[in-house]
Amino acid sequence: MALSPVLLSDFRHTRIPMKAIRIHETGDAGVLRLEEIPVPTAGPGQVLLGLEATGVNFTEIYSRTGFYQTALPATLGSEAAGTVAAVGPGVTTVRPGDRVASVNVLGAYAEYALAPADRLVPLPDRVSTRQSAAVLLQGITAHYLTTSTYPLQRGQTCLVHAAAGGVGLLLCQMARRIGARVIATVSTEEKAALAREAGADDVILYTQADFESEVKRLTAGAGVQAVYDSVGRTTFAKGLNCLARRGMMVLFGQSSGPVEPFDPQILNQKGSLFLTRPTLGHYIATRAELLERAGEVLGWVADGSLSVRVGQEFPLVRAADAHRALEGRHTTGKVLLIP
Ligand SMILES: NC(=O)c1ccc[n+]([C@@H]2O[C@H](COP(=O)([O-])OP(=O)(O)OC[C@H]3O[C@@H](n4cnc5c(N)ncnc54)[C@H](OP(=O)(O)O)[C@@H]3O)[C@@H](O)[C@H]2O)c1
Numbered sequence: 001m002a003l004s005p006v007l008l009s010d011f012r013h014t015r016i017p018m019k020a021i022r023i024h025e026t027g028d029a030g031v032l033r034l035e036e037i038p039v040p041t042a043g044p045g046q047v048l049l050g051l052e053a054t055g056v057n058f059t060e061i062y063s064r065t066g067f068y069q070t071a072l073p074a075t076l077g078s079e080a081a082g083t084v085a086a087v088g089p090g091v092t093t094v095r096p097g098d099r100v101a102s103v104n105v106l107g108a109y110a111e112y113a114l115a116p117a118d119r120l121v122p123l124p125d126r127v128s129t130r131q132s133a134a135v136l137l138q139g140i141t142a143h144y145l146t147t148s149t150y151p152l153q154r155g156q157t158c159l160v161h162a163a164a165g166g167v168g169l170l171l172c173q174m175a176r177r178i179g180a181r182v183i184a185t186v187s188t189e190e191k192a193a194l195a196r197e198a199g200a201d202d203v204i205l206y207t208q209a210d211f212e213s214e215v216k217r218l219t220a221g222a223g224v225q226a227v228y229d230s231v232g233r234t235t236f237a238k239g240l241n242c243l244a245r246r247g248m249m250v251l252f253g254q255s256s257g258p259v260e261p262f263d264p265q266i267l268n269q270k271g272s273l274f275l276t277r278p279t280l281g282h283y284i285a286t287r288a289e290l291l292e293r294a295g296e297v298l299g300w301v302a303d304g305s306l307s308v309r310v311g312q313e314f315p316l317v318r319a320a321d322a323h324r325a326l327e328g329r330h331t332t333g334k335v336l337l338i339p
Contacts (some may be wrong), residue, residue, distance in 0.1 A: 015038040015039070016038065016039045017036045017037070017038060017039070018036070018037065018038070018039045018110060018111040018112050019034060019035075019036060019110065019111050019316060019317070019339065020034075020035055020036075020037050020075045020107065020109060020110035020111070021033065021034060021035075021075065021076060021077075021109035021110070021316060021317075021319040021337075022035050022037070022073050022074065022075050022076075022109075023063075023064055023070075023072060023073060023074055023076065024072055024073045025072065026063075026064060026065055026066035026070075026072075027064070027065070027066075028065075029064070029320040029321075029323040029324045029327075030320060031064060032064065032076075032109075032319050032320040032323065034316075034317050034319075037075075037110075039111075039112045040106075040107075040112065040113070040114050041088075042086050042087060042088030042091075042114055043088050043089070043114075044088055044089045044090050045088060045089075045090055045091060045116055045117055045118070046087075046088040046091070046114045046115065046116060046117065047084055047086070047087050047088065047091055047094060047100075047114065047115055047116075047117050047120060048084070048085045048086040048087070048088075048112060048113075048114055049080065049082045049083065049084060049085060049100065049102075049105065049112065049113055049114070049115055050082050050083045050084075050085040050111070050112055051080045051081070051082040051105075051108065051110065051111060051112065051113060051339050052080075052081055052082040052083070052129045052130060052133070052338075052339070053080065053081055053082070053129060053130040053132075053133035053134070053313075053336045053337070053338055053339075054077050054079065054080040054105075054108045054109060054110075054133060054316070054336065054337040054338075054339065055077075055079030055080065055108070055133050055134065055136070055137055055138075055334065055335075055336060055337075056077075056314075056319075056322045056323070056326060056334075056335040056336065056337055057078070057079060057137055057138070057166070058230075058253060058255055058326065058327075059078070060076040060077060060078075060109075060323070061323055061326065061327050063076055064076065064323065067258075074107070075106075075107030075108075075109055075110055075113075076107070076108075076109045076319075077105060077107060077108030077109035077110070077113075077337075078102075078103055078104060078105050078106075078108055078137075079101075079102070079103045079105065079108060079133065079136055079137040080101065080102065080105045080108035080113065080133055081099070081100065081101035081102075081123065081129045081130070081132040081133035081136070082099075082100070082101075082129060083096075083097060083098065083099055083100075083129075084096050084097060084098045084100060084120075085112060087117070088117075091117040093117055093118075093120070094117060094120060094122075098122065099122070099123040099129055099132075100115075100120040100121060100122055100123060101120070101121050101123060101129070101132040101133060101136045101294075102115045102119050102120050102121060102136070103119070103136055103137045103140065103280065103284070104116060104119035109316065109319055109337060110316070110339065111316070111339040118287050119287075119290065121136065121290065121291065121294040121295075121298070123298065124298055124299070124302045126302040127298050127301050127302050130310070130336065131301060131308050131310075132298065132301075133336060134308050134310045134333075134334040134336055135170070135297060135298070135301055135306070135308045135334070136294060136297070136298075137280065138166040138167045138170055138334065139170050139294075139297035139298075139301075139306070139308075140280065140283075140284060140290075140293045140294060140297055141167050141170075141252070141280050142167055142170035142171040142173075142174045143174060143293045143296060143297055144278070144280070144283035144284075144293060145167075145171065145228055145250055145252060145278070146171065146174045146175055146178060146228075147174075148283060149248075149250050149252075149276060149278045149283075150225070150226040150228075150248045150250050150276075152175055152178045152180045152225070152226065153178070153179075153180070153225075154178060154179030154180065155179060155180070155181075156180045156181070156224075156225040156226070157180065157181040157182075157183060157219060157222075157224045157225060158175050158180055158181070158182060158183070158224055158225060158226040158227070158228060159183045159184075159185070159211075159215055159224045159226070159227045159228065159229075159239065159242055160172055160175065160182055160183070160184050160185070160195075160200070160228045161184075161185045161206070161227070161228065161229050161230060161231045161235050161239070162185065162186065162230055162231050162255060163182075163184030163185060163186050163191070163194075163195035163198070163200055163203070164184075164186045164190075164191035164192075164194040164195050164198075164332045164333070165230070165255075165331070165332070165333075166331075166333055166334045166335070167230055167252075167253075168184070168186075168195070168198075168230070169194060169195070169198045169307075169309055169332075169333050170198075170306070170308075171228055172184060172195055172198035172199045172200050173198050173199050173306055173307065174306075175199070176198075176199030177199075177300075177305070177306075181201050182199060182200045182201050182202075183200070183201065183202045183203075183204065183215055183218055183219075183224065184196075184200035184202070184203045184204070185203070185204045185205075185206040185211050185235070186203060186204075186205065186206070187205065187206065187207045187329060188205070188207075189205070190332070191332060192205060194309070194332055194333070198307070202218050206235070210238075211235070211238060211242070212238040212239075212241050212242055215242040216242070219244075222244055223242055223243050223244035223245075223247060224242055224243060224244060224247060225243075225244055225247050225248070226243075226247060226248045226249075226250055227239040227240075227242055227243060227247070227248070227249050227250060228250050228252065229249065229250065229251050229252065229253075230252050230253030230254075230255055231253070231254070231255050231256045232251065232253060232254030232255060232256050232257055232258060232259050233254060233256045233257035233258060233259055233260070234256040234257070235256070236249075236251060236259045236260075237260075240266065240267075240270050240273060241270065243270065243271065243273050244271070245271040245272060246271060246272050246273065246274070247271070247273055247274070248273070248274040248275075248276065249273060249274065249275045249276070250276055250278065251275065251276070251277050252277070252278055252279075255327075262275075308333070308334065309332065309333030309334065310333060310334045310335075310336055311331050311332040311333035311334060311335060312325060312331055312335050312336070313335075313336045313337075313338055314335070314336070314337055314338070315337070315338055316337045316338060316339045318337075319337055322335050322337060
């Protein structure tokens with residue numbers, strides 16, 4: 001939405017309406033409702049963003065279904081990129097007109113949204129605003145998973161589940177960039193081709209073949225040093241059997257549902273394994289860490305060494321279709337909403 005300078009200066013004092021996708025109760029994608037609500041006012045330390053693109057992430061499906069607790073009613077969405085429309089009291093780090101992105105937007109399924117000024121990432125000239133919305137959250141996730149949670153080394157082997165997904169395609173590229181061998185799992189031939197393009201050395205169709213025996217075959221029984229598992233319920237137990245001695249199970253999501261309760265003795269029996277359940281917020285808790293990771297990811301996009309695939313874009317008003325596509329396994333790469 002184009003903003004006149006007069007409107008910009010009036011943001012603190014008027015109740016201009018905007019479109020937003022809200023939920024009043026949890027449930028299937030049908031609970032996502034298009035509403036007109038006032039453009040919010042930036043408080044101290046906050047910035048009002050005019051959004052150009054909003055990232056759709058699985059976490060919003062968890063909030064919508066009630067798997068993650070969310071205070072209702074709520075405007076979903078935390079990842080977006082756009083232009084600073086107004087700044088609240090005390091904000092000196094950005095100015096109206098600056099292009100920024102954030103993974104901490106307060107209600108990003110909307111035309112405008114607030115974000116804390118200290119959670120904004122400035123965008124490099126060579127990265128478009130849409131590309132930034134498409135890569136920030138999943139790119140930083142792939143970055144911390146491969147460099148900090150299990151810091152992959154050249155020559156090691158990792159298993160990446162759902163490798164043609166938003167995080168998956170970025171994980172494959174970052175693991176390959178380090179020099180690791182990537183074994184990927186996906187559900188279809190089309191997704192297999194995308195995983196290979198992203199650098200996967202071997203791709204297993206885990207809907208057709210037993211990925212555990214395939215990983216053992218591909219590694220001559222040695223197993224992998226790390227499993228990056230965002231799928232959860234349907235992959236977790238077999239993934240443990242794919243690990244080499246003292247390998248690490250990095251369980252970072254549950255697209256297929258939550259993992260069953262787990263006896264830690266299993267880690268002992270299967271080779272002194274490590275299990276971690278990391279989450280993005282703890283790896284960008286300080287502004288310095290946020291800027292360092294975001295800077296590296298956006299830098300790779302700018303120099304062309306990290307490719308960002310936007311598989312599908314939906315107009316904001318079709319947010320429910322975006323959710324259906326993502327939870328129905330019909331998407332590849334990033335899903336964006338365009339306000
Ligand atoms: N911990 C963190 O910091 C963090 C950050 C970002 C995302 N995540 C998590 O990472 C996961 C992936 O997120 P994403 O946004 O990149 O999504 P995504 O991987 O693009 O989409 C989910 C994929 O999971 C696979 N899948 C397997 N079984 C499924 C099932 N029963 N239902 C739906 N999908 C299934 C599908 O790929 P196939 O068709 O190939 O099986 C599907 O395309 C989510 O669980 C998300 O919460 C965690």
